[in-house]
Amino acid sequence: MIYTVTLNPAIDYVIRVPEFQVDQLNKTTEEYKFPGGKGINVSRILKNLDVESINLGFVGGFTGSFIRNKLSEERLITDFIEVPGDTRINIKLKSDVETEINGQGPTIESVHLHALKSQLSDCTSSDLIVFSGSIPKGVSEDIYTELVQLVSELNIPFVVDISSEKLLDILKFSPTLIKPNHHELADIFNTSFNSFEEMIPYGQKLVAMGAENVLLSMGKDGAALFNETGVYRAPGLVGQLKNSVGSGDSMVAGFVSQLSQEKEILEAFKYGVASGSATAFNDDLAPGKDILALVEKVKINKLT
Template sequence: MIYTVTLNPSIDYVVKLDDLKKGDINRTVEEYVYPGGKGINVSLILKELGYESCALGFVSGFTGVYIQSILSEKNLKSDFINLENGFTRINVKVKSKEETEINGQGPHICEEKLNMLYEKIDKLNSDDILVLAGSIPSTLDERLYENIMARIQNKNIKVIVDATKKLLLNVLKYKPFLIKPNNNELEEMFNVKLESIDDVVFYGNKLKEMGAQNVLVSMGKDGALLITKDNQILRSNVGRGIVKNSVGAGDSMVAGFIGGYLKNHKYEEALSLGAASGSATAFSYDLATNDFIKIIKSEIKIETLN
Protein backbone atom coordinates (compact mmCIF):
# COMPACT_ATOMS: atom_id res chain seq x y z
CA MET A 1 0.00 0.00 0.00
CA ILE A 2 1.07 3.57 -0.67
CA TYR A 3 0.62 5.91 2.30
CA THR A 4 0.73 9.69 1.97
CA VAL A 5 1.15 12.04 4.93
CA THR A 6 -0.36 15.53 4.95
CA LEU A 7 0.25 17.16 8.31
CA ASN A 8 -1.61 20.38 7.56
CA PRO A 9 -4.25 19.78 4.86
CA SER A 10 -6.50 22.52 3.60
CA ILE A 11 -9.53 23.52 1.66
CA ASP A 12 -8.28 25.56 -1.27
CA TYR A 13 -10.76 28.27 -2.27
CA VAL A 14 -9.67 29.40 -5.73
CA VAL A 15 -11.20 32.58 -7.16
CA LYS A 16 -10.63 34.26 -10.52
CA LEU A 17 -11.03 38.02 -10.87
CA ASP A 18 -10.64 40.34 -13.83
CA ASP A 19 -8.69 42.73 -11.64
CA LEU A 20 -8.03 42.65 -7.89
CA LYS A 21 -8.81 46.07 -6.39
CA LYS A 22 -7.38 46.55 -2.92
CA GLY A 23 -9.64 48.22 -0.39
CA ASP A 24 -12.73 47.69 -2.55
CA ILE A 25 -15.42 45.07 -3.15
CA ASN A 26 -14.35 42.49 -5.74
CA ARG A 27 -16.67 40.15 -7.67
CA THR A 28 -15.45 36.75 -8.73
CA VAL A 29 -15.61 35.60 -12.33
CA GLU A 30 -15.04 31.94 -11.43
CA GLU A 31 -14.60 30.10 -8.14
CA TYR A 32 -13.65 26.56 -7.16
CA VAL A 33 -13.22 24.60 -3.93
CA TYR A 34 -10.71 21.74 -3.71
CA PRO A 35 -9.24 19.58 -0.95
CA GLY A 36 -5.62 20.67 -0.63
CA GLY A 37 -2.32 19.50 0.77
CA LYS A 38 0.66 17.92 -0.96
CA GLY A 39 0.11 14.38 0.30
CA ILE A 40 -3.59 14.52 -0.56
CA ASN A 41 -2.71 15.72 -4.07
CA VAL A 42 -0.35 12.76 -4.47
CA SER A 43 -3.13 10.38 -3.39
CA LEU A 44 -5.64 11.96 -5.78
CA ILE A 45 -3.33 11.63 -8.79
CA LEU A 46 -2.42 8.06 -7.81
CA LYS A 47 -6.16 7.32 -7.83
CA GLU A 48 -6.43 8.80 -11.34
CA LEU A 49 -3.58 6.55 -12.45
CA GLY A 50 -5.25 3.46 -11.01
CA TYR A 51 -3.20 3.02 -7.83
CA GLU A 52 -4.71 2.71 -4.38
CA SER A 53 -3.29 4.73 -1.52
CA CYS A 54 -4.24 5.76 1.98
CA ALA A 55 -4.07 9.42 3.02
CA LEU A 56 -2.82 10.02 6.57
CA GLY A 57 -2.65 13.24 8.55
CA PHE A 58 -4.76 15.47 10.76
CA VAL A 59 -8.15 17.10 10.24
CA SER A 60 -10.40 19.22 12.42
CA GLY A 61 -13.77 20.95 12.45
CA PHE A 62 -16.26 21.44 9.64
CA THR A 63 -13.52 21.88 7.06
CA GLY A 64 -11.97 18.57 8.10
CA VAL A 65 -15.33 16.89 7.66
CA TYR A 66 -15.58 18.38 4.16
CA ILE A 67 -12.17 17.06 3.13
CA GLN A 68 -12.97 13.57 4.35
CA SER A 69 -16.34 13.60 2.57
CA ILE A 70 -14.78 14.70 -0.75
CA LEU A 71 -12.11 11.99 -0.58
CA SER A 72 -14.79 9.45 0.28
CA GLU A 73 -16.84 10.52 -2.77
CA LYS A 74 -13.73 9.90 -4.87
CA ASN A 75 -13.35 6.45 -3.29
CA LEU A 76 -9.97 7.45 -1.91
CA LYS A 77 -9.03 5.70 1.31
CA SER A 78 -8.04 7.90 4.25
CA ASP A 79 -7.21 7.37 7.90
CA PHE A 80 -6.99 10.88 9.29
CA ILE A 81 -6.66 11.68 12.97
CA ASN A 82 -9.36 14.06 14.18
CA LEU A 83 -8.33 17.00 16.36
CA GLU A 84 -10.66 18.56 18.92
CA ASN A 85 -9.46 22.13 18.48
CA GLY A 86 -9.84 24.66 15.66
CA PHE A 87 -10.54 23.67 12.08
CA THR A 88 -8.59 22.48 9.07
CA ARG A 89 -7.22 25.58 7.39
CA ILE A 90 -8.72 27.38 4.41
CA ASN A 91 -6.32 28.73 1.78
CA VAL A 92 -7.58 31.50 -0.49
CA LYS A 93 -5.92 31.62 -3.90
CA VAL A 94 -6.76 34.70 -5.96
CA LYS A 95 -6.01 34.50 -9.67
CA SER A 96 -6.07 37.86 -11.38
CA LYS A 97 -3.40 39.81 -13.26
CA GLU A 98 -1.11 38.50 -10.53
CA GLU A 99 -1.59 35.46 -8.29
CA THR A 100 -2.17 36.17 -4.60
CA GLU A 101 -2.46 33.56 -1.86
CA ILE A 102 -3.67 33.79 1.73
CA ASN A 103 -2.93 30.58 3.61
CA GLY A 104 -4.49 29.66 6.94
CA GLN A 105 -2.51 28.39 9.93
CA GLY A 106 -4.34 25.19 10.81
CA PRO A 107 -5.13 23.71 14.25
CA HIS A 108 -2.68 22.85 17.03
CA ILE A 109 -1.49 19.21 17.05
CA CYS A 110 -0.78 17.90 20.55
CA GLU A 111 1.74 15.19 21.44
CA GLU A 112 -0.99 12.62 22.09
CA LYS A 113 -2.36 13.00 18.56
CA LEU A 114 1.13 13.01 17.07
CA ASN A 115 1.85 9.71 18.80
CA MET A 116 -1.27 8.30 17.14
CA LEU A 117 0.25 9.12 13.76
CA TYR A 118 3.51 7.46 14.77
CA GLU A 119 1.58 4.33 15.74
CA LYS A 120 -0.06 4.16 12.33
CA ILE A 121 3.28 4.54 10.55
CA ASP A 122 4.91 1.95 12.81
CA LYS A 123 2.59 -0.67 11.29
CA LEU A 124 4.01 -0.23 7.76
CA ASN A 125 6.18 -2.96 6.28
CA SER A 126 8.62 -3.51 3.41
CA ASP A 127 5.79 -3.84 0.87
CA ASP A 128 4.65 -0.27 1.58
CA ILE A 129 5.61 3.11 0.17
CA LEU A 130 5.48 6.20 2.39
CA VAL A 131 5.22 9.73 0.97
CA LEU A 132 6.16 12.62 3.28
CA ALA A 133 5.12 15.80 1.52
CA GLY A 134 4.95 19.45 2.39
CA SER A 135 5.88 21.71 5.27
CA ILE A 136 5.58 20.94 8.96
CA PRO A 137 3.18 23.12 11.00
CA SER A 138 4.93 25.56 13.33
CA THR A 139 3.42 23.79 16.36
CA LEU A 140 5.39 20.61 15.58
CA ASP A 141 9.08 19.78 15.91
CA GLU A 142 10.84 20.58 12.64
CA ARG A 143 12.60 17.20 12.98
CA LEU A 144 9.32 15.35 12.54
CA TYR A 145 10.22 13.80 9.18
CA GLU A 146 13.56 12.73 10.63
CA ASN A 147 11.79 11.15 13.58
CA ILE A 148 9.44 9.23 11.29
CA MET A 149 12.27 7.92 9.13
CA ALA A 150 14.32 6.94 12.19
CA ARG A 151 11.42 4.83 13.46
CA ILE A 152 11.14 2.83 10.24
CA GLN A 153 14.73 2.86 8.98
CA ASN A 154 15.20 -0.91 9.42
CA LYS A 155 11.95 -1.91 7.68
CA ASN A 156 13.14 -1.41 4.09
CA ILE A 157 10.18 0.87 3.34
CA LYS A 158 10.51 3.07 0.26
CA VAL A 159 10.20 6.62 1.60
CA ILE A 160 9.64 9.56 -0.73
CA VAL A 161 10.24 13.05 0.64
CA ASP A 162 9.00 16.23 -1.04
CA ALA A 163 10.03 19.03 1.28
CA THR A 164 12.32 22.05 1.32
CA LYS A 165 15.56 23.24 2.87
CA LYS A 166 16.44 21.66 6.25
CA LEU A 167 13.36 19.44 6.24
CA LEU A 168 14.82 17.70 3.21
CA LEU A 169 18.52 17.93 4.00
CA ASN A 170 18.08 16.49 7.48
CA VAL A 171 16.42 13.26 6.30
CA LEU A 172 19.13 12.36 3.79
CA LYS A 173 21.07 10.36 6.37
CA TYR A 174 18.15 7.89 6.40
CA LYS A 175 18.56 7.27 2.66
CA PRO A 176 15.08 8.09 1.30
CA PHE A 177 14.16 6.23 -1.89
CA LEU A 178 13.31 9.48 -3.69
CA ILE A 179 13.52 13.19 -3.05
CA LYS A 180 11.98 15.80 -5.36
CA PRO A 181 13.29 19.34 -5.04
CA ASN A 182 12.61 21.84 -7.79
CA ASN A 183 15.40 23.91 -9.28
CA ASN A 184 14.64 26.93 -7.08
CA GLU A 185 14.72 24.79 -3.94
CA LEU A 186 18.01 23.30 -5.09
CA GLU A 187 19.44 26.82 -5.33
CA GLU A 188 18.18 27.67 -1.84
CA MET A 189 19.63 24.52 -0.28
CA PHE A 190 23.13 25.18 -1.58
CA ASN A 191 22.93 29.00 -1.78
CA VAL A 192 23.91 29.00 -5.45
CA LYS A 193 22.56 30.12 -8.83
CA LEU A 194 22.00 27.28 -11.29
CA GLU A 195 23.21 28.44 -14.68
CA SER A 196 23.00 25.18 -16.66
CA ILE A 197 21.88 21.56 -16.69
CA ASP A 198 25.42 20.64 -15.65
CA ASP A 199 24.87 22.70 -12.49
CA VAL A 200 21.63 20.85 -11.76
CA VAL A 201 23.41 17.52 -12.23
CA PHE A 202 26.28 18.62 -9.98
CA TYR A 203 24.08 19.66 -7.04
CA GLY A 204 21.65 16.79 -7.60
CA ASN A 205 24.62 14.45 -7.24
CA LYS A 206 25.56 16.22 -4.01
CA LEU A 207 22.14 15.30 -2.59
CA LYS A 208 22.72 11.73 -3.73
CA GLU A 209 26.13 11.69 -2.03
CA MET A 210 24.43 12.91 1.14
CA GLY A 211 22.14 9.86 1.16
CA ALA A 212 19.24 10.14 -1.30
CA GLN A 213 18.87 7.04 -3.46
CA ASN A 214 17.13 8.83 -6.35
CA VAL A 215 16.98 12.58 -6.95
CA LEU A 216 14.22 14.06 -9.13
CA VAL A 217 14.56 17.77 -9.89
CA SER A 218 11.58 19.52 -11.50
CA MET A 219 12.62 22.48 -13.64
CA GLY A 220 9.37 24.01 -14.91
CA LYS A 221 9.44 24.70 -18.65
CA ASP A 222 12.87 23.01 -18.84
CA GLY A 223 11.42 19.62 -17.89
CA ALA A 224 12.80 17.37 -15.18
CA LEU A 225 16.10 15.71 -14.34
CA LEU A 226 16.45 12.34 -12.61
CA ILE A 227 19.64 10.98 -11.09
CA THR A 228 18.98 7.34 -10.30
CA LYS A 229 20.19 4.91 -7.69
CA ASP A 230 22.41 3.25 -10.31
CA ASN A 231 23.84 6.62 -11.45
CA GLN A 232 21.79 7.06 -14.63
CA ILE A 233 21.13 10.70 -15.49
CA LEU A 234 17.83 11.08 -17.33
CA ARG A 235 16.11 14.22 -18.57
CA SER A 236 12.54 14.75 -19.73
CA ASN A 237 10.94 17.52 -21.70
CA VAL A 238 7.50 18.94 -20.92
CA GLY A 239 4.32 18.47 -22.90
CA ARG A 240 2.66 21.18 -24.97
CA GLY A 241 0.13 23.39 -23.26
CA ILE A 242 -0.61 26.67 -21.52
CA VAL A 243 0.14 26.84 -17.81
CA LYS A 244 -3.13 27.46 -15.97
CA ASN A 245 -2.28 26.35 -12.45
CA SER A 246 1.09 25.58 -10.88
CA VAL A 247 -0.45 24.33 -7.61
CA GLY A 248 -0.17 20.55 -7.37
CA ALA A 249 2.11 20.10 -10.38
CA GLY A 250 5.04 18.92 -8.26
CA ASP A 251 2.78 16.60 -6.26
CA SER A 252 1.43 15.18 -9.52
CA MET A 253 4.99 14.53 -10.68
CA VAL A 254 5.69 12.58 -7.48
CA ALA A 255 2.52 10.51 -7.96
CA GLY A 256 3.34 9.87 -11.61
CA PHE A 257 6.87 8.78 -10.72
CA ILE A 258 5.50 6.29 -8.19
CA GLY A 259 2.94 4.94 -10.67
CA GLY A 260 5.51 4.65 -13.45
CA TYR A 261 8.02 2.93 -11.18
CA LEU A 262 5.45 0.43 -9.91
CA LYS A 263 4.45 -0.42 -13.48
CA ASN A 264 7.76 -2.06 -14.46
CA HIS A 265 10.44 -0.78 -12.04
CA LYS A 266 12.06 1.14 -14.91
CA TYR A 267 13.26 4.65 -14.16
CA GLU A 268 12.57 5.80 -17.71
CA GLU A 269 8.88 4.95 -17.28
CA ALA A 270 8.85 6.55 -13.82
CA LEU A 271 10.27 9.81 -15.17
CA SER A 272 8.04 9.76 -18.23
CA LEU A 273 4.81 9.33 -16.29
CA GLY A 274 6.02 11.75 -13.62
CA ALA A 275 6.77 14.45 -16.17
CA ALA A 276 3.45 13.84 -17.93
CA SER A 277 1.46 14.02 -14.70
CA GLY A 278 3.18 17.22 -13.57
CA SER A 279 2.70 18.90 -16.95
CA ALA A 280 -0.93 17.80 -17.23
CA THR A 281 -1.79 19.34 -13.86
CA ALA A 282 0.04 22.56 -14.76
CA PHE A 283 -2.12 22.75 -17.89
CA SER A 284 -5.36 22.17 -15.90
CA TYR A 285 -7.34 24.32 -13.47
CA ASP A 286 -7.52 21.39 -11.04
CA LEU A 287 -5.42 18.26 -10.70
CA ALA A 288 -5.07 16.44 -14.01
CA THR A 289 -7.30 13.62 -15.19
CA ASN A 290 -5.91 10.27 -16.30
CA ASP A 291 -7.11 10.87 -19.86
CA PHE A 292 -5.22 14.16 -20.08
CA ILE A 293 -2.11 12.62 -18.53
CA LYS A 294 -2.15 9.96 -21.27
CA ILE A 295 -2.32 12.65 -23.96
CA ILE A 296 0.61 14.56 -22.48
CA LYS A 297 2.62 11.38 -21.93
CA SER A 298 2.62 10.75 -25.69
CA GLU A 299 4.62 13.99 -26.01
CA ILE A 300 7.22 13.19 -23.34
CA LYS A 301 10.69 12.19 -24.49
CA ILE A 302 13.39 10.82 -22.19
CA GLU A 303 17.03 11.61 -22.89
CA THR A 304 20.01 9.87 -21.27
CA LEU A 305 22.75 12.37 -20.38
CA ASN A 306 25.50 9.90 -19.48
Protein backbone atom coordinates in the same frame (compact mmCIF):
# COMPACT_ATOMS: atom_id res chain seq x y z
CA MET B 1 -0.07 -0.03 -0.19
CA ILE B 2 0.99 3.55 -0.76
CA TYR B 3 0.39 5.95 2.12
CA THR B 4 0.52 9.71 1.63
CA VAL B 5 1.08 11.88 4.68
CA THR B 6 -0.34 15.43 4.77
CA LEU B 7 0.43 17.04 8.11
CA ASN B 8 -1.36 20.32 7.36
CA PRO B 9 -4.16 19.83 4.79
CA ALA B 10 -6.15 22.79 3.54
CA ILE B 11 -9.25 23.75 1.70
CA ASP B 12 -8.00 25.48 -1.42
CA TYR B 13 -10.60 28.24 -1.79
CA VAL B 14 -10.15 29.59 -5.31
CA ILE B 15 -12.01 32.84 -5.93
CA ARG B 16 -12.17 35.23 -8.83
CA VAL B 17 -12.64 38.91 -8.02
CA PRO B 18 -12.61 41.25 -11.03
CA GLU B 19 -10.60 44.39 -10.28
CA PHE B 20 -9.77 43.43 -6.71
CA GLN B 21 -9.23 46.51 -4.57
CA VAL B 22 -7.61 46.71 -1.17
CA ASP B 23 -9.55 48.83 1.39
CA GLN B 24 -12.87 48.14 -0.39
CA LEU B 25 -15.78 45.69 -0.39
CA ASN B 26 -15.12 43.20 -3.20
CA LYS B 27 -17.43 40.49 -4.49
CA THR B 28 -16.46 37.14 -5.98
CA THR B 29 -17.73 36.16 -9.40
CA GLU B 30 -16.42 32.57 -9.31
CA GLU B 31 -15.71 30.23 -6.42
CA TYR B 32 -14.23 26.74 -6.18
CA LYS B 33 -13.24 24.68 -3.17
CA PHE B 34 -10.83 21.76 -3.37
CA PRO B 35 -9.29 19.47 -0.78
CA GLY B 36 -5.69 20.71 -0.74
CA GLY B 37 -2.32 19.74 0.63
CA LYS B 38 0.59 18.10 -1.16
CA GLY B 39 0.01 14.55 0.07
CA ILE B 40 -3.67 14.76 -0.81
CA ASN B 41 -2.74 15.96 -4.31
CA VAL B 42 -0.44 12.95 -4.69
CA SER B 43 -3.25 10.59 -3.67
CA ARG B 44 -5.73 12.25 -6.04
CA ILE B 45 -3.36 11.89 -9.00
CA LEU B 46 -2.58 8.30 -8.03
CA LYS B 47 -6.33 7.64 -8.08
CA ASN B 48 -6.54 9.18 -11.53
CA LEU B 49 -3.90 6.64 -12.57
CA ASP B 50 -5.94 3.83 -10.94
CA VAL B 51 -3.41 3.35 -8.18
CA GLU B 52 -4.83 3.07 -4.65
CA SER B 53 -3.36 4.94 -1.71
CA ILE B 54 -4.39 5.84 1.82
CA ASN B 55 -4.38 9.46 2.99
CA LEU B 56 -2.85 9.98 6.42
CA GLY B 57 -2.44 13.21 8.36
CA PHE B 58 -4.37 15.57 10.62
CA VAL B 59 -7.76 17.17 9.95
CA GLY B 60 -10.15 19.03 12.23
CA GLY B 61 -13.44 20.88 12.42
CA PHE B 62 -15.98 21.57 9.71
CA THR B 63 -13.26 22.29 7.18
CA GLY B 64 -11.70 18.93 7.99
CA SER B 65 -15.09 17.29 7.42
CA PHE B 66 -15.22 18.96 4.01
CA ILE B 67 -11.90 17.31 3.11
CA ARG B 68 -12.97 13.90 4.39
CA ASN B 69 -16.24 14.13 2.47
CA LYS B 70 -14.74 15.34 -0.79
CA LEU B 71 -12.08 12.63 -0.78
CA SER B 72 -14.70 10.06 0.07
CA GLU B 73 -16.84 11.27 -2.86
CA GLU B 74 -13.80 10.71 -5.09
CA ARG B 75 -13.51 7.23 -3.55
CA LEU B 76 -10.14 7.97 -1.99
CA ILE B 77 -9.29 6.13 1.20
CA THR B 78 -8.52 8.23 4.27
CA ASP B 79 -7.31 7.38 7.74
CA PHE B 80 -6.89 10.90 9.09
CA ILE B 81 -6.35 11.67 12.75
CA GLU B 82 -8.99 14.11 14.05
CA VAL B 83 -7.54 17.10 15.89
CA PRO B 84 -9.16 20.03 17.71
CA GLY B 85 -9.46 23.22 15.67
CA ASP B 86 -10.35 23.76 12.04
CA THR B 87 -8.27 22.58 9.09
CA ARG B 88 -7.00 25.73 7.40
CA ILE B 89 -8.40 27.58 4.41
CA ASN B 90 -5.92 28.73 1.76
CA ILE B 91 -7.37 31.52 -0.35
CA LYS B 92 -6.25 31.69 -3.98
CA LEU B 93 -7.47 35.09 -5.13
CA LYS B 94 -7.47 35.48 -8.90
CA SER B 95 -7.84 39.00 -10.26
CA ASP B 96 -5.53 40.93 -12.60
CA VAL B 97 -2.81 39.18 -10.61
CA GLU B 98 -2.85 36.14 -8.32
CA THR B 99 -2.66 36.59 -4.57
CA GLU B 100 -2.51 33.81 -1.99
CA ILE B 101 -3.51 33.99 1.66
CA ASN B 102 -2.67 30.84 3.60
CA GLY B 103 -4.42 30.09 6.88
CA GLN B 104 -2.71 28.60 9.90
CA GLY B 105 -4.53 25.38 10.63
CA PRO B 106 -4.79 23.53 13.92
CA THR B 107 -2.06 23.12 16.50
CA ILE B 108 -0.88 19.52 16.55
CA GLU B 109 -0.16 18.03 19.96
CA SER B 110 2.16 15.21 20.91
CA VAL B 111 -0.76 12.80 21.34
CA HIS B 112 -1.67 13.32 17.68
CA LEU B 113 1.92 12.88 16.50
CA HIS B 114 2.07 9.72 18.56
CA ALA B 115 -1.06 8.43 16.80
CA LEU B 116 0.51 9.11 13.39
CA LYS B 117 3.73 7.35 14.38
CA SER B 118 1.68 4.42 15.52
CA GLN B 119 -0.02 4.24 12.09
CA LEU B 120 3.34 4.36 10.33
CA SER B 121 4.75 1.65 12.59
CA ASP B 122 2.08 -0.70 11.29
CA CYS B 123 3.45 -0.40 7.73
CA THR B 124 5.83 -2.94 6.21
CA SER B 125 8.61 -3.09 3.65
CA SER B 126 6.04 -3.82 0.93
CA ASP B 127 4.39 -0.43 1.54
CA LEU B 128 5.57 2.99 0.38
CA ILE B 129 5.12 6.21 2.30
CA VAL B 130 5.06 9.65 0.68
CA PHE B 131 5.89 12.57 2.99
CA SER B 132 5.22 16.03 1.63
CA GLY B 133 3.99 19.47 2.48
CA SER B 134 4.25 22.10 5.16
CA ILE B 135 4.55 21.63 8.88
CA PRO B 136 1.60 22.59 11.11
CA LYS B 137 1.67 24.71 14.27
CA GLY B 138 3.02 22.99 17.36
CA VAL B 139 5.25 20.61 15.42
CA SER B 140 9.06 20.72 15.32
CA GLU B 141 10.84 21.57 12.08
CA ASP B 142 12.58 18.20 12.56
CA ILE B 143 9.34 16.23 12.29
CA TYR B 144 10.13 14.79 8.85
CA THR B 145 13.55 13.65 10.04
CA GLU B 146 11.88 11.92 13.00
CA LEU B 147 9.23 10.23 10.86
CA VAL B 148 11.73 9.18 8.21
CA GLN B 149 14.02 7.69 10.83
CA LEU B 150 11.08 5.71 12.22
CA VAL B 151 10.05 4.23 8.87
CA SER B 152 13.64 3.69 7.79
CA GLU B 153 14.30 1.57 10.88
CA LEU B 154 11.33 -0.56 9.86
CA ASN B 155 12.70 -0.88 6.28
CA ILE B 156 9.66 0.85 4.84
CA PRO B 157 10.51 2.64 1.59
CA PHE B 158 9.63 6.32 1.53
CA VAL B 159 9.50 9.42 -0.66
CA VAL B 160 10.07 12.96 0.61
CA ASP B 161 8.95 16.16 -1.11
CA ILE B 162 9.59 19.11 1.19
CA SER B 163 11.08 22.50 0.41
CA SER B 164 13.01 22.97 3.64
CA GLU B 165 16.76 22.62 4.00
CA LYS B 166 15.88 19.77 6.40
CA LEU B 167 15.75 17.68 3.23
CA LEU B 168 19.52 17.15 3.60
CA ASP B 169 19.00 15.61 7.06
CA ILE B 170 16.86 12.80 5.70
CA LEU B 171 19.23 11.70 2.90
CA LYS B 172 21.20 9.39 5.17
CA PHE B 173 18.02 7.31 5.60
CA SER B 174 18.05 6.52 1.85
CA PRO B 175 14.77 7.90 0.51
CA THR B 176 13.51 6.08 -2.57
CA LEU B 177 12.80 9.46 -4.13
CA ILE B 178 13.20 13.15 -3.43
CA LYS B 179 11.85 15.78 -5.82
CA PRO B 180 13.41 19.22 -5.43
CA ASN B 181 12.69 21.81 -8.11
CA HIS B 182 15.52 23.93 -9.47
CA HIS B 183 14.80 26.77 -7.03
CA GLU B 184 14.83 24.40 -4.07
CA LEU B 185 18.08 22.78 -5.27
CA ALA B 186 19.69 26.20 -5.32
CA ASP B 187 18.31 27.07 -1.86
CA ILE B 188 19.45 23.78 -0.31
CA PHE B 189 23.04 24.44 -1.34
CA ASN B 190 22.80 28.21 -0.89
CA THR B 191 23.80 28.87 -4.49
CA SER B 192 22.25 29.88 -7.81
CA PHE B 193 22.22 28.39 -11.31
CA ASN B 194 22.46 29.86 -14.80
CA SER B 195 22.07 26.59 -16.67
CA PHE B 196 21.06 22.97 -16.24
CA GLU B 197 24.70 21.92 -16.54
CA GLU B 198 25.50 23.84 -13.37
CA MET B 199 22.84 21.85 -11.50
CA ILE B 200 24.24 18.41 -12.40
CA PRO B 201 26.94 18.15 -9.70
CA TYR B 202 24.39 19.14 -7.05
CA GLY B 203 21.90 16.52 -8.19
CA GLN B 204 24.70 13.98 -8.07
CA LYS B 205 25.68 15.17 -4.61
CA LEU B 206 22.15 14.37 -3.34
CA VAL B 207 22.57 10.82 -4.66
CA ALA B 208 25.99 10.55 -3.03
CA MET B 209 24.42 11.69 0.24
CA GLY B 210 21.91 8.85 0.16
CA ALA B 211 18.94 9.54 -2.15
CA GLU B 212 18.16 6.55 -4.37
CA ASN B 213 16.49 8.76 -6.95
CA VAL B 214 16.55 12.53 -7.29
CA LEU B 215 13.84 13.89 -9.56
CA LEU B 216 14.72 17.49 -10.38
CA SER B 217 11.81 19.45 -11.79
CA MET B 218 12.55 22.55 -13.84
CA GLY B 219 9.15 23.86 -14.89
CA LYS B 220 8.83 24.30 -18.65
CA ASP B 221 12.40 23.04 -19.05
CA GLY B 222 11.32 19.55 -18.08
CA ALA B 223 13.06 17.40 -15.51
CA ALA B 224 16.15 15.37 -14.75
CA LEU B 225 16.63 12.11 -12.88
CA PHE B 226 19.77 11.35 -10.88
CA ASN B 227 20.56 7.92 -9.43
CA GLU B 228 23.41 5.45 -9.16
CA THR B 229 23.06 4.43 -12.81
CA GLY B 230 23.55 7.96 -14.15
CA VAL B 231 21.92 11.26 -15.01
CA TYR B 232 18.87 11.37 -17.29
CA ARG B 233 17.24 14.39 -18.86
CA ALA B 234 13.68 14.77 -20.13
CA PRO B 235 13.05 18.01 -22.03
CA GLY B 236 9.83 19.88 -21.25
CA LEU B 237 6.71 18.83 -23.13
CA VAL B 238 4.93 21.30 -25.35
CA GLY B 239 1.59 22.62 -24.11
CA GLN B 240 -0.20 25.66 -22.75
CA LEU B 241 0.58 26.36 -19.10
CA LYS B 242 -2.70 26.77 -17.24
CA ASN B 243 -1.85 25.97 -13.66
CA SER B 244 1.46 25.29 -11.95
CA VAL B 245 -0.22 24.44 -8.61
CA GLY B 246 0.03 20.71 -7.93
CA SER B 247 2.34 20.08 -10.85
CA GLY B 248 5.19 18.96 -8.59
CA ASP B 249 2.85 16.74 -6.59
CA SER B 250 1.63 15.22 -9.83
CA MET B 251 5.20 14.48 -10.82
CA VAL B 252 5.75 12.64 -7.55
CA ALA B 253 2.50 10.72 -8.01
CA GLY B 254 3.31 9.73 -11.58
CA PHE B 255 6.72 8.40 -10.53
CA VAL B 256 5.33 6.56 -7.50
CA SER B 257 2.50 5.03 -9.54
CA GLN B 258 5.05 3.00 -11.51
CA LEU B 259 7.29 2.14 -8.56
CA SER B 260 4.33 0.47 -6.90
CA GLN B 261 3.88 -1.66 -10.01
CA GLU B 262 7.58 -2.56 -9.99
CA LYS B 263 8.15 -0.94 -13.34
CA GLU B 264 11.59 0.16 -14.56
CA ILE B 265 12.79 3.36 -12.95
CA LEU B 266 12.92 5.13 -16.34
CA GLU B 267 9.26 4.24 -16.88
CA ALA B 268 8.57 5.86 -13.52
CA PHE B 269 10.50 8.93 -14.68
CA LYS B 270 8.37 9.08 -17.85
CA TYR B 271 5.14 8.91 -15.85
CA GLY B 272 6.46 11.58 -13.49
CA VAL B 273 7.19 14.02 -16.30
CA ALA B 274 3.91 13.23 -18.05
CA SER B 275 1.89 13.72 -14.85
CA GLY B 276 3.58 17.00 -13.93
CA SER B 277 3.06 18.36 -17.43
CA ALA B 278 -0.54 17.14 -17.68
CA THR B 279 -1.46 19.02 -14.50
CA ALA B 280 0.36 22.14 -15.71
CA PHE B 281 -1.77 21.97 -18.88
CA ASN B 282 -5.03 21.60 -16.90
CA ASP B 283 -7.07 23.90 -14.67
CA ASP B 284 -7.02 21.33 -11.86
CA LEU B 285 -5.02 18.16 -11.21
CA ALA B 286 -4.75 16.17 -14.43
CA PRO B 287 -7.16 13.35 -15.32
CA GLY B 288 -5.53 9.97 -15.98
CA LYS B 289 -6.25 10.03 -19.72
CA ASP B 290 -4.34 13.30 -20.12
CA ILE B 291 -1.35 11.77 -18.35
CA LEU B 292 -1.41 8.58 -20.40
CA ALA B 293 -1.62 10.65 -23.61
CA LEU B 294 1.62 12.40 -22.65
CA VAL B 295 3.65 9.40 -21.42
CA GLU B 296 4.77 8.35 -24.89
CA LYS B 297 5.78 11.91 -25.71
CA VAL B 298 8.36 12.00 -22.95
CA LYS B 299 11.86 11.60 -24.38
CA ILE B 300 14.66 10.60 -22.06
CA ASN B 301 18.34 11.19 -22.79
CA LYS B 302 21.07 9.59 -20.73
CA LEU B 303 23.72 12.21 -20.05
CA THR B 304 26.29 10.27 -18.01
